[in-house]
Amino acid sequence: MAVKTLADAAPDEVRFAELRRRMPGVSQKMLSVTLRSLIRDGLVSRRVEPTVPPRVFYRLTGLGLSLEAALAGLRTWAEEHMAEIDRANEAADQEADEG
Template sequence: MATRTAEERRRAEREAYDAYLASCPARQVLDRISDKWVSLVLNALGDGPLRYSGLSRRIAGVSQKMLTQTLRNLERDGLVSRTLTPSVPVRVDYALTPLGESLLPIMHAAKTWAETHIQEIHAAQSTYDQNPPRP
């Protein structure tokens, strides 16, 4: 019986993840990145580091509570870094980590797709609403 190296065991464990299974931890990641505020924050930080106030101005409609919660979750997940600069007042900058940068092309593509196809979505919704399916 051949023994496996630690790297082979880790690779087998990674391959065992299946997001279709309720117990798969990858579902937590999918839940996180499917949030609209997460998408907008990651896209905004894709242009470079921003202060909290810069993010708040850039992302119209986000409440202080949601922006703070989103940033904390992204920092916890290792997607965003928070840097404090001692000054008066204290300066806090948020930036994408390398892990966050690896997710940026996907988030940017989803944002671009939504912006490109919104008229088609509205037309489909209008058609559906005029002729809803019958039970």
């Protein structure tokens, strides 16, 4: 989700607080952990302005931008198969209730 949100903003940078607003339901801690991982993987870059408080900006790297096309394909697949996935979940839940 973070990659998609940053891709929507590309090539601009996005501040941490703005990323949180664009990703409802994601906790500050989970977003921080995810961003650290994406930075470590070379998919996201981080820039800090030494103000009080510090202003922190994120943007996708070239490698991160190349991932957006693959994620779009995965999103399309999920949308096309959502009904099948829902049926499988319902069957598994029913089996668990009976067992």
